[in-house]
Amino acid sequence: MKTVKRIAWLMLVLVLLWLGASLATHSQNSVTDLEPSSIGELVQQLKSGSIQARIEATYTLSRIDPPVVAAVPVLIQALEDKDGLIRAASAYTLSQIGTAQAKSAVLQILPRLINTLVNHHLDDSYLRVRAATIVAIGAMGPDAQNVTPILIQALEDDREEIRANAAVALGRIGQPVDTVVPALIQFIQGDDLAQATGAYALSQIKSSEAEAAVLEILPKLIYTLNSNDQKVTAATLVALKGIGPPACLALLEEMSQTDLVVRKKAVQALEQIGETAISLLVQTLSSRDQKLRLSATLALGQVGASAEVAVPNLIELLDDPDQLICGLSAYALGGIGQAAKNAVPRLNELLSHSDQAIRTNAAYGLGGIGQSATMAVPNLIRTLNDSNTEVRLSTVHALGRIRAEAGVSSLIPMLSDKDEWIRLGVAHALGQIGQPAQAAIPMLIQSLLDEHEGVRHNAVNALILIGNPSIPQLISTLKNGDRVMQLRVIDVLGRFGKLAIPELQQALDHNNAEVRRGIISALGSIGVDAVPILQEVLNHKDSQMRWSAAHALKKIDSPAAKKILSEYLNRGR
Structure with missing residues (x-):
C-alpha cells in the first residue's frame, strides 16, 4: 500500500490552479491511499496520447510516498518531450522522487529550464509553461541557486502567476540567504497574493530576518482569509500552515471574535494546518489565560473528528471548576463526534448539573456522539421536562441524533408545545429516528397545518423519512x-x-x-x-x-x- 503525500507546500497548488485543474481533485485530502494496480495505471498514463492526462498522472506521482521509482525512466524520457508543460511536470516529479538518478537527470536539463524562463512569449500557453517551469526549478531546492537572480527578476513580472510562483520557488531554494530574504521582504509589500506566497517562502528559510518579516505580515494574512479569490485563499492557507505555531496562535485569537464568519474562517484554517494546530490547541487547554482556553476548546469542537486526540483532555475539563470551560468542553466533545464516546458517562451525569448552560451543552455533546451515547437515553428523556427551553431543545436534538426509539412517546406530545423552536426540533428529531417513530405520524400530519413554516417543512421531511x-x-x-x-x-x-x-x-x-x-x-x-x-x-x-x-x-x-x-x-x- 502506498500513501499519497499531503501537499506540504504551495507551488503545486498554484500551478494546478493556473493550468485549469480542479483543486477538488488535487487537494491535500483528495486521495488517502493507492493500490499497486493504481500506481501501475498512473505509470502507463505517462505514455498516454493526451497531454492533459500525462500532466495529471505526472503530478499525482509526485505526491506518492514512498516514491514511485518505477516511473523514473519514463519521466526522464519525458524531459525531452516537445511539450514544455510535460517537461516541467516531469522535472518537478523527478525532484520529488529524489533518487540519485532522478536528481542527476533534472540537473542536466536545468539549462533548458532556465532558457524557458528567459525567453518570454506573450501567448497564454507559454505563460503556463513558464509558471510550471518555475515550479520545477523550485522543487530542486538549493541545487538551483544559480537561478536565484532570474527568479528575483521574475518577482516584478507583469503576470501574477509568474510573480507568485517565483516567490515560492525562492523560498524552496533559499540561497543565497542574504540575497533571497531582502527580495522576498520587498515582495510581500504587494497585493494579497504576493503577501501569501511571499510569507510562505520566507517561512521556509532559516533566518531571523525572514522570521521577523513573517511575524510582521501575519495579521494581514489572517485578514486575507476572507478573500473571495480562490488563489489567494489557497495560498494563504498553505502559508499559514508553513508558518506553523505562530499562525495557530494568531488564528486562536480570531476564535474570540463575535463575528461568526471570522470564527468559521479561523477554524477552517486551523483544520487545514492539521496536526500542528491541533497539538497547539490541546496544549492551550491548560493555559492560565481563560480567553485562550475557551477559544481553543471551541476550535477543537468545530474542527471535528480530526481533533480526536484532544478527547482525554476535554473529558478532564468536564470537571473543571470554571463552568464556562466545563460547558464548552461538553460542546467540543459533541463536535468531535463518535470518537468521544468515552465521555458519555460523564456527560450523562452533567444533564443534572445546576447550571443550565452545562446541561444544554451536555445534551449537545451526547447528541454529537450519536448512537454510541445510547446509555444516556433514559436520562435524556427525563431532561425533556427541564424548566429551561434551551436545555429541552438541545435534548430533543440529542434524542434525534442518537435515533432513540425509546424517546418517541415522550417527543410526540411536544409537537404541540407552545414554543415553535421546540416543535421544529421535535419534528426534525422524529425524522432522524425514522420508521421506529411511526407512532408520531398522526401528530406529524397535524403539524402540516402548523403556523410556523419551519415546523411544517420538518414535519414533511419526517413523514417521508418514516417511510x-x-x-x-x-x-x-x-x-x-x-x-x-x-x-x-x-x-x-x-x-x-x-x-x-x-x-x-x-x-x-x-x-x-x-x-x-x-x-x-x-x-x-x-x-x-x-x-x-x-x-x-x-x-x-x-x-x-x-x-x-x-x-x-x-x-x-x-x-x-x-x-x-x-x-x-x-x-x-
Whole structure:
C-alpha cells in the first residue's frame, strides 16, 4: 500500500490552479491511499496520447510516498518531450522522487529550464509553461541557486502567476540567504497574493530576518482569509500552515471574535494546518489565560473528528471548576463526534448539573456522539421536562441524533408545545429516528397545518423519512374537508416518489371523491413514473377522475405524458 503525500507546500497548488485543474481533485485530502494496480495505471498514463492526462498522472506521482521509482525512466524520457508543460511536470516529479538518478537527470536539463524562463512569449500557453517551469526549478531546492537572480527578476513580472510562483520557488531554494530574504521582504509589500506566497517562502528559510518579516505580515494574512479569490485563499492557507505555531496562535485569537464568519474562517484554517494546530490547541487547554482556553476548546469542537486526540483532555475539563470551560468542553466533545464516546458517562451525569448552560451543552455533546451515547437515553428523556427551553431543545436534538426509539412517546406530545423552536426540533428529531417513530405520524400530519413554516417543512421531511407507514394515514387524511390540509397532504404524497405509487393506485377505488382526486394530484406530483397509472385513469367512468388525470398529465409535461394527453383529447373530438 502506498500513501499519497499531503501537499506540504504551495507551488503545486498554484500551478494546478493556473493550468485549469480542479483543486477538488488535487487537494491535500483528495486521495488517502493507492493500490499497486493504481500506481501501475498512473505509470502507463505517462505514455498516454493526451497531454492533459500525462500532466495529471505526472503530478499525482509526485505526491506518492514512498516514491514511485518505477516511473523514473519514463519521466526522464519525458524531459525531452516537445511539450514544455510535460517537461516541467516531469522535472518537478523527478525532484520529488529524489533518487540519485532522478536528481542527476533534472540537473542536466536545468539549462533548458532556465532558457524557458528567459525567453518570454506573450501567448497564454507559454505563460503556463513558464509558471510550471518555475515550479520545477523550485522543487530542486538549493541545487538551483544559480537561478536565484532570474527568479528575483521574475518577482516584478507583469503576470501574477509568474510573480507568485517565483516567490515560492525562492523560498524552496533559499540561497543565497542574504540575497533571497531582502527580495522576498520587498515582495510581500504587494497585493494579497504576493503577501501569501511571499510569507510562505520566507517561512521556509532559516533566518531571523525572514522570521521577523513573517511575524510582521501575519495579521494581514489572517485578514486575507476572507478573500473571495480562490488563489489567494489557497495560498494563504498553505502559508499559514508553513508558518506553523505562530499562525495557530494568531488564528486562536480570531476564535474570540463575535463575528461568526471570522470564527468559521479561523477554524477552517486551523483544520487545514492539521496536526500542528491541533497539538497547539490541546496544549492551550491548560493555559492560565481563560480567553485562550475557551477559544481553543471551541476550535477543537468545530474542527471535528480530526481533533480526536484532544478527547482525554476535554473529558478532564468536564470537571473543571470554571463552568464556562466545563460547558464548552461538553460542546467540543459533541463536535468531535463518535470518537468521544468515552465521555458519555460523564456527560450523562452533567444533564443534572445546576447550571443550565452545562446541561444544554451536555445534551449537545451526547447528541454529537450519536448512537454510541445510547446509555444516556433514559436520562435524556427525563431532561425533556427541564424548566429551561434551551436545555429541552438541545435534548430533543440529542434524542434525534442518537435515533432513540425509546424517546418517541415522550417527543410526540411536544409537537404541540407552545414554543415553535421546540416543535421544529421535535419534528426534525422524529425524522432522524425514522420508521421506529411511526407512532408520531398522526401528530406529524397535524403539524402540516402548523403556523410556523419551519415546523411544517420538518414535519414533511419526517413523514417521508418514516417511510411507507406514513402513506395510508396520509391518504386517509384526504377525506378531511379542509382544503389546505388536502393540498399539503397531496404535496407530501408527491414527494414520496414512485415508492408511493402502489398504495396510491389501490386507493384510486376509494369511495370518497375528494380522496380520489387528491391521489391523482399526488400522482401528478410524482411525475413520469406515474404516467402509466394516469393513462389508465383516462378511461375511468367518472368524468371528474378523467379530468383530474388529464390535468395531472399536463402538469408532468413529459414527451410520453404529452402524447397520451394529445391522443385522449383527440379521441374526445
